Amino acid sequence: MSRAADIAYAEIRGLILSGQAPPGTRLKEEELAARCGVSRTPVRDALRRLEGELYVVRNGSGMQVADWRAEDVEELFALRSMVEAHAAARAATRIDAEALEELRAINARLEAAIARPSADIQAFLEANRAFHARILAAAASPRLPAILSLLVEQPVVRRTAQRYGRDALERSAAEHAELVRALAAHDPEWARAVMTGHIRRAYHAFVDASGSDPARAT
Amino acid sequence: MSRAADIAYAEIRGLILSGQAPPGTRLKEEELAARCGVSRTPVRDALRRLEGELYVVRNGSGMQVADWRAEDVEELFALRSMVEAHAAARAATRIDAEALEELRAINARLEAAIARPSADIQAFLEANRAFHARILAAAASPRLPAILSLLVEQPVVRRTAQRYGRDALERSAAEHAELVRALAAHDPEWARAVMTGHIRRAYHAFVDASGSDPARAT
DNA sequence: CTGAGCCTCTCTGTATACAGAAACGGTCGC
């Protein structure tokens, strides 16, 4: 795709996700343009994309960083578990041997990342993302990726994972393995159930983590 | 919001939904700009929005009208029933008396529209849209509207409704009434069940309609 | 001292101009 518009998109998204632009921050096109070293036009493009992904919201004229913390986190996880479970069920009826092998390889990477004495959270997150993305691809439904991009806030995933103890990390890996078995059996309801549990466990991990971290409490 | 960008959005969306721009059509910015009487800038904005809503897709450089007909229609309805049922369940726990009264009023309009000797499909569609929108609002979940906008293709709704016989129209009204009862009882599972059935019945109506309409068969 | 009105200033929305890339057609060589 385009060069400048992608730079702007990545930069602004980074500002939001890193917390440098906290929720409620007014995003001024000119200021962002200067920061990205591009003109206002690609910045506008980037802001439209981010608006569609609900990272920013309009208030009157003018964009500001959306406050996802004010949202009902349980609702977010409920929607995500519903949609990802659906994706898993659909994938179960369509997945082929090659994709299953890829999933096993990805989960092997994930296990390797947490096997080290000090678990490599970054590698875990990357493998986890790849695992879910691969299942999404196997579901082969054009609209599912767009929907999930509205529901999966990477900061939430990261915060959740960073609070995982070793046992929780290992449980994640085990659930992934279980998911692969369900997919290999082409059993949609099994896959749905495992994925639902997987996401809902992540939800409770997130809530526990938030509760024990006063700075992050909403 | 802005004037020209909305004009462009409505115009282009209209072109797509009316079939004047069939799937696969290359959408040229300059051409659209001339057609809408605005410059390319608001047209670009409109195209970004439509891209986010999956009405158009990029291929390389250049946008073209997405081919939703190639999509798995059952999958679309499955997702929609899942999400709308969720919205109904959530609304059931939150709805207040005022909103319930509004829903009853809207459904009364709907019943009036189909009571006439020759049912007023246009009024039916409008009331139906308002009914679902009101429940969505009662669910009070910021992301649900964005998700549903990805799933509800108005041409599908219209084609389904136009094929409804009087009995199907009356069943729709009756299901709406049942939904209001479930919401009034603040019973999320009841509301979820009724909404699921409501959408799934619409799915079968759509399939039957498509099957009996060779020109529309995918 | 407070409130209202006006003025200014900034920011967005829109239009236009320019550059680069990709597609199309024509022509030349084989």
Place this chain on the structure above:
DNA sequence: GCGACCGTTTCTGTATACAGAGAGGCTCAG
């Protein structure tokens, strides 16, 4: 006659210029 290469044309991406709306501050009157 067919294929490949090159030129042209067109379209998108980007930058900039301008106008209108809105917010904020300042001043003046009560």
